[in-house]
Amino acid sequence: MANSYSNWPVRDGEHFTLANRNTDHLILSWHATASDLATTPIEQRLAAWLGERSQARGVLGCVGFGIEDIHWRSSGWQAQRDFLVRTVTRLERRNSSWPSAFTRYRLPTETMEPTIIRVSRQLQAWLLSWDDAKLERSRSAMGLAAGVSWCLSRPHPQVWDGLAWDDIPIGLCPEHGMWCPTPEGLVPECVFCDETPRGSA
Numbered sequence: 707m708a709n710s711y712s713n714w715p716v717r718d719g720e721h722f723t724l725a726n727r728n729t730d731h732l733i734l735s736w737h738a739t740a741s742d743l744a745t746t747p748i749e750q751r752l753a754a755w756l757g758e759r760s761q762a763r764g765v766l767g768c769v770g771f772g773i774e775d776i777h778w779r780s781s782g783w784q785a786q787r788d789f790l791v792r793t794v795t796r797l798e799r800r801n802s803s804w805p806s807a808f809t810r811y812r813l814p815t816e817t818m819e820p821t822i823i824r825v826s827r828q829l830q831a832w833l834l835s836w837d838d839a840k841l842e843r844s845r846s847a848m849g850l851a852a853g854v855s856w857c858l859s860r861p862h863p864q865v866w867d868g869l870a871w872d873d874i875p876i877g878l879c880p881e882h883g884m885w886c887p888t889p890e891g892l893v894p895e896c897v898f899c900d901e902t903p904r905g906s907a
Contacts, residue, residue, distance in 0.1 A: 709761070709770030711825075713832040714844045716772075722828065724821075726761050729769065731818040732825055733760045734897060740793045741884045748779065749789050753885040754876045760897040773832050774844035777871055783841060791833050798826040 709729045712721035724732060733756065740753035755777045759769050778786060874887050877894035884896035 711770050712772040713835065714772050714774040724825070726766050728818065728821055729761045732822055735797055735822055736793060737884060737897065739796050743789065743793055744885060748786060750885045751876055752777065752786060752789060754887055757884055757886050757897045762897045773836060778841060787833050787836060791830055794826040794830045798823055798830060
């Protein structure tokens with residue numbers, strides 16, 4: 707199975723698919739870079755949202771997303787878009803160090819570099835093509851909800867039931883430095899914690 711990524715509305719050349727292993731490399735790279743760059747609460751929440759798109763969080767082939775699915779806030783959304791553009795630009799320019807957690811994969815990270823760079827360029831172009839009008843049209847057409855997007859294979863903790871994404875507590879994983887959702891009072895565990903034995907990264 708493969709995960710699908712798209713711009714909105716989908717036209718020729720405005721969507722692509724990635725195999726599950728490739729998805730892990732892309733999203734973990736994007737998540738790590740976004741966590742490094744995030745300096746505001748909104749940016750930190752965007753970084754956490756990206757981490758939840760990891761294949762480790764859901765059913766195989768079901769964690770892809772469209773640009774319209776990103777957790778945009780209507781107020782100041784251009785700054786959010788610029789933050790994500792900076793994130794993918796850093797990857798596209800090979801100006802990002804990927805955590806050692808990637809060494810668990812059968813294929814070395816360097817093997818995935820051309821794919822990560824190519825897809826990052828595509829995502830960068832899509833993000834830059836969005837404006838206020840396109841954001842409003844996509845929300846109107848798609849009827850997007852403000853709740854939590856979570857795959858059924860990994861139900862969210864009961865403490866989160868009924869909470870919108872903005873109300874879910876997030877924290878910085880003490881082992882890997884990634885922003886991630888966390889139930890109150892518990893140590894944050896990011897997608898790298900899912901992908902590696904504790905203490906190995």
